[in-house]
Amino acid sequence: MKKKYSVLLLLVIFIIFSSLFFLKNSNTKLRSNEFVQSTTPTLFFHGYGSSANAERHMTESAKKAGVTETIIQANVDRKGQVTLRGRIPKGAINPIIMVQYEDNRNPDYLQDAAYAKAVVEKLKQAYGFQEMKMVGHSMGNMSILYYLLEYGSEENLPKLTKQVNLANHVAGLENWNLPSNLTLDPQTGQPSAMNEQYQKLTGLREVYPDKQIDVLNIYGDIGGNTDGSVLNISSKALKYLLINHAKSYKEVKISGRGGQHSRLHENSEVDKLLIDFLWRK
Template identity: 30%
Template sequence: MKKKGIGIISLILIIIIAIVAGIKIKQNHDENAVQEIQPVKVSSKTVPTFFFHGWGSSWHAEDTMAQAIKRAGATNTIVRVNVNKKGHARLIGKIKKNAKNPLVEVNFSDNKLTNSQYNGQYANAYDSTGARYVKNAIDLVRNKYHYSKINIVAHSMGNLEVASYIKLNAGKKNFPQIDHLVAMAGHYDRIIGICGWGGISLNAAANDPRIKATAAITMYDMPHVGAWGYFDKGTADERYQNKKQIAEQRTKEYGAGKFAKAGGCFEYPAR
C-alpha cells in the first residue's frame, strides 16, 4: 500500500511538472484517460503556477513539490505570497524578467477559516472568506507582473476556496485565464471530512470541458476497507460491529432529523 501511495504521488508530481513546463497532455475524451504526453512550444511569456494548501496547513506543504519541479528544470523561480487574517497579501521574493514558469507558494494565516462569519454553515466560509484570500493572492502577483494566464494546484480545502473564487469571479473584468487546474483530494460537493474524495474530483473534471487536466489522490480504497478494515487489520467481528454501529447511527440521525459528525470532521469555531 505504501509503494502504491508513493507511485500515485509521483504520478501527480509528473503531471504538475508537465503543466508547469508547458507540456500538452493529450486526452482520450471517449475514455477520459491520459494516453500520452507530447511536448509543445512554450510561449516566451511564461505562465505562473499558484499553489494553495489545505486545512490547517501552510506553504511548507507546497514546498516539496515546488523544489522538485525546480530540480526537474521546469522553473527557475519560486516566490511566496502570505495572506494574513485580514486578507492582506504580501509578496516574498521577486520574479525577474527572465523567470521561467514561476511558482507561487500561497500561505494563508487563517488556514482553518476561523476568521469567517459563516453563521453555522461552514461551506459559506469558502465564499465569504476563502475565495477572497485566493483572489487577493492571485491579484497581487498579476497586478505587479501583468500575467493574463495562470495555472493552479490546490489540495483539499484549497480546492474549495479556489472553486468559490472561480464561481464568484469568472466572467468579471480582468479575471485570468486558467490554463490548467490540478486538484488533489478536491471535494467539490462541499463534503467536510477526511481528505481523499478523489473520485469526486475526477468526476467534476470529466464533466467540465474547461478543465484541461486534473489529478487526484485518494488515501484509501474504501470498498477494500469495508471488506477488510483499514490496513487489513480488522477482524471479522470488528468489521461486523463497525457496520452495526454505523447502521444504528443512521437510524438515530434519521429520527433526530440531523446528522452527527464522524471521523475527519472538525469542530466549528465558537461564534
C-alpha cells in the same frame, strides 16, 4: 614543505567545492527542450490548517526537474492583505508562487476565494500577468473553485489555463456533510444527492470559462475507495461541475500508501503528474 602541502590541500578543497557547486547548478538548469518556456505563473494553495510547507515538495520537485528557477511565496493575512516574499525577475520562466493563508482554518469558502483573488490581483499589479495556472490540495481546491465561481468571469483578472485538483472533497466529507449512499452517474458524473456546498458549486456549470482550462483531478486510494480523509466518490464528483466546459478533463487515482491524503503532496508520482501536465511540451 608544510606550506606547500597546505596550499595543495586548499586547492583540492577549492576544486571539490567548485565541482559540487557546478553540479548543483547544472541539476537545476532550465531544461528548455523538455518544458514550455513561458512566463505564466503557477499558484499553489494549501489545505485546511496547513501552510506553504505542504506545497514545498511539489514546487521543489519542479525546480529540480528544470521547470523553473523562480519560486516565491505570497502570504495572505486575515484582512486579505498580501505580502510577497521573494521577487520574480523580468522574463522568469514558469515562476511558481506558494500561497499561504494566515487564516488557514476558515471553512467559509467565499472568504477563501476572496483571499485567492487578493493574491491574483497582487501578482497582476506587481508583474502584469495575463494568464496563470493553479494547483490546490484538499481545502485549497475550494479556494480555486469558489474563486472561479465568484470571480472567474471578471475580464480584468488573468485567465486560468490549467487547474490541478489534488485530494478535493467537492461532494463533502464523510461523517460531516457527504450525502449518505451517494452514487455518481457513470456517464455524466452527476451525484445522486447534493449538499448545500455542492449545490452552490453547480453554478460553475454556468460560469466556468468555456474550452479554456485543462483540468487534472488527482485523488488517492489507500484501500476502501478513500485517501483516509476523503472518499473517492467525493473527489470524482468534480467531473459533473466542469466536464461540459473544461478544455480537457482527466482523472488519476494514486493507489497504495502514497495515496494517503497528506502524503499526496509528498509523492514523487504526483510530482511527475504535475510536471507533465503543467509544463511538459
